[in-house]
Amino acid sequence: MRRPEYYNEKVVRLALIMAREKVKQCLEGRDVSSICSVVRELYDSVPRVSWLERGLARYALRTVHQVSQGVWRVDGIPALGDKHASYFVTFRDGRYECTCFSHTYGYSRRARICTHIAAVMLARRQVKITEYRPEGGGSEG
Template sequence: MPHPLYAAIEQLKEDFPGKSYSWIKRALLRLGDVKEIRDDLYLVEGRRELGDWKPLYQVWFSQREGRWYCTCYFSTFGMRRRRDICTHVAAVMLFRRYKRALEKLQRRRVYVAEAEVECRGRLTANGELYVKPIGRRDLAFFANPRYRVFVISDVRRIVIKCGSYDVVEAEGEEVPLATAKFLAERFYES
């Protein structure tokens, strides 16, 4: 699964195929400057190094015209300065896509299981496998190697193999992906 930000950037590139890498990069640099007021209204902080001449830009969606606007499209006299899409709007689009992708990722559910296994061969599982040896790595360990394992899987029925043999078959516990990742980190710390 691609990183949610990477996916959001790819989508922006697809929607604006004529835009240069530096345009995408400017939108990306502004990502942290975007503040959501409403679903169709945003504030974007100005950045001098990106050629901004105002401390704050307003970006909004016009339902009537079906397009995004930015205060940088207008001069003090209300005239439209440009018709092209600016990187303030691009940053808002990126922000919205990134936020949506993150929400989707947070909703994603996976299954986890933890077990103790004895194995002299190679351990594998039908998911992400985390392994740590139990006890000191002395002669007794090498004669009888035991491991604590943790698995994150997309399927409920988790199977751990030692070589070509199933050594564990367990019903995974359903958790959000973020919880599973947290448990995996803790698994190595404890």
């Protein structure tokens, strides 16, 4: 069985570079794709550029998988410092929680909202935007 592409550090570095440029374009208003509307919305809630960049890189690397209603598995990326193969993010009572909260430095991740949650937030909002887009309604970003 082949390892996922996000086990390759070069692929992860490239994803981070691309995410950095995409977030910059979105926040400067140079890109109006659906993913940029999501990025701007999240930035209004959590104004941390590096958090958005890392979350977008995780999302772009296709590490987010919905397991059930309100539960997602986010594959761990060693090059981003993940020590576990996967993390589970839940959304319940209007709050996100991640299993990384119970691991090393979890108190810090909980206080600052981890990038596993950022990736899930991007995935959830992107799905909502594309679900309601009329046929032929523009680029996906």
